[in-house]
Amino acid sequence: MRCRACRELLELSEVEPVHGESDGVAVELYGLRLGRCGVENHPPEPPFPDFAADLVAAVTQGDALPTARQRGWRRSRTLCAGCVQGLESSTGEGEVRARVRVERAASLTVTVRGPCLECPACRTCQLPGTPEHRSALTAALLAALGASGLVVE
Ligand SMILES: [Zn+2]
Ligand SMILES: [Zn+2]
Numbered sequence: 146m147r148c149r150a151c152r153e154l155l156e157l158s159e160v161e162p163v164h165g166e167s168d169g170v171a172v173e174l175y176g177l178r179l180g181r182c183g184v185e186n187h188p189p190e191p192p193f194p195d196f197a198a199d200l201v202a203a204v205t206q207g208d209a210l211p212t213a214r215q216r217g218w219r220r221s222r223t224l225c226a227g228c229v230q231g232l233e234s235s236t237g238e239g240e241v242r243a244r245v246r247v248e249r250a251a252s253l254t255v256t257v258r259g260p261c262l263e264c265p266a267c268r269t270c271q272l273p274g275t276p277e278h279r280s281a282l283t284a285a286l287l288a289a290l291g292a293s294g295l296v297v298e
Contacts, residue, residue: 165288
């Protein structure tokens with residue numbers, strides 16, 4: 146892997162925490178490791194070409210972050226991720242934080258702030274898991290990756 150600007154070999158190193166947000170959902174990425182050549186303003190490269198897509202999938206579709214499950218006709222029932230208690234679908238605000246593993250890359254810590262559901266039984270604070278929330282979360286993640294200097298299509 147070489148720098149696009151100077152063709153020097155890149156070394157993976159941890160970058161400063163990055164922030165992104167979209168539609169009331171804010172994310173922070175800690176421990177993101179990108180390929181850098183060492184020159185300040187040269188663009189970083191992802192650890193592998195599909196990294197952005199894999200990170201988005203790990204955060205929005207994996208089990209890493211507690212996410213309420215939508216069930217039933219037109220997803221009319223919302224169930225707790227932790228104890229399968231039924232939840233009110235109205236949301237409060239909160240923060241969910243977890244270590245996320247992306248295959249072929251170092252794991253990183255992801256914080257998501259915005260709409261959250263708190264289970265009255267087990268007190269787990271969790272993401273709503275609705276299609277709208279997932280798409281806002283995806284956009285926020287891409288914005289955070291863009292803030293790191295990565296070119297994200
Ligand atoms: Zn360079
Ligand atoms: Zn619960």
